Amino acid sequence: MPISIEKLSHTYMPGSALAYPALSDIDMTIGDGEFLGVIGHTGSGKSTMIQHLNGLLQPTEGRVLVDGLDTRDKKLRKKIRSLVGMVFQYPEYQLFEETVEKDVSFGPKNMGLDDDDIHERAFEALTLVGLPPERFAAQSPFELSGGEKRRAALAGILAMRPKYLVLDEPMAGLDPRGRAEILSLVESLRSENGTGIVMVSHSMDDVAMYADRIAVLDQGALFLVDTPENVFAHGEELLKMGLDLPQATRLVRALRLRGMTIGRDYYRMDELQDALIRRWNA
């Protein structure tokens, strides 16, 4: 069953002089095992929207159903939060335990699992994020390097074995290698475990490469949710919203300006590269 967002509106501090509408009338479904990219300018409501997916924020109007469970129901919240794992920006700032293993176990422990199960999940999650438990489990999380801390924090979410994983700019502040590691981890979770992914990103290339569909938010409203191909066909509108285009799309536009005819639009560098090589050889 999917996550369905129905007529969702959210206003911060409603009824006061500081009332601020952050989201209005969002309708969207996130399918099982789907990779949804979320893009939008700063302040477009991305963070507000994803915090509705596990009930951290409650809709002012409309509702959000996670596998049919309404996030407004207080009794269902714990269940929903174990279904939807949420990785915030700079998740390494949430580490607090004495050892990496204890920190990773925090989520499963809150789910009320027994000790053996918790231990197994923690080790599994650490292996998954590339921190071999034999070496890292007993270390203090504060002794790790920046990239390792991020992965340890990610393991803390994965140990809950969420059915959906929501990530808010998981690659911010990482070097290219760290970015690639996180991306391939997320992608393998989807392809191997069938985890549904919702990823907020400022990198158009990353979402173009991995997402099945992309949701574009603009000033709290859903501008479009469609395949990368169809989304990046709206190049002009995206640029007007202050968003970027993927490298491949920009290259196609630049080549066209110089009089080269390219049959269709591209949004992935690898595909454009193949097309250009074929053309060169022909």
Next chain:
Amino acid sequence: MTANITLGQFLPGDSCVHRLDPRTKILLMVVYIVIVFVVKTLWVFALPSLLLVFMFAMARVPGSYFFSSLKPMRWLLLFMFVINLFATSGETVLLHWWIVRITKEALLQAVFFTLRLVLLVAGTSVLTLTTSPIMLTDGLEKLMSPLRKIHFPAHELAMMMTIALRFIPTLMEETDRIQKAQMARGADFESGNLVQRAKSMIPILVPLFVSAFRRADELAMAMESRCYHGGEGRTRMRELHFHAGDLVASVVLCAVLIGIEILERVPL
């Protein structure tokens, strides 16, 4: 929940009270407190009351702030009134019912002390309503600077206050974020007994302290790389200057003080 908490109760504005030098305002607040305390007779309170109304009007502060400044004190005010009402002995009985005995003297005394506290609280709130926290610390620093002769760290104290004020909203935001991150991992801050609830704060407090220390480190580094070396010889972006308004305000308050001294000596 913690979003958008404005610090203190500063009301931005451009009235002549806002424009007064913060040093003048701090010193005049002391004079105002003296004024309220030298009043010995109930009807003489008319003068400081008029002064209070005048200050609110000049500062263009809406009257509703008079009540909101008293709100945190409401229980203390009530308590003071009731204690004075029942604990003061007197001759003229106004009401006698069962063990309740209210005398005229007690009633007057209760009104007197309550009024004094109301005037104190509402009057001093004019200072915080019209002076931004930064200006307030600037003014305090200047006022305390003569104490440097006896090695009192006036500048350091003011700098610490400024930095602390600056970081309150940042740390509030941070707390909110960490709290949400731990809630997403199933942390529960609302149920359980007192011990369990205190324990459930650990996943918030540890990351919060870690990040506060990190921020402090970064700030110290940033200040040092811009050659900060304490207050010695440091120039300021906002120089404090006394203007004609400061003189006028001082004259008004001193006149009220003298006026009260005279009224208190007039036999009625």
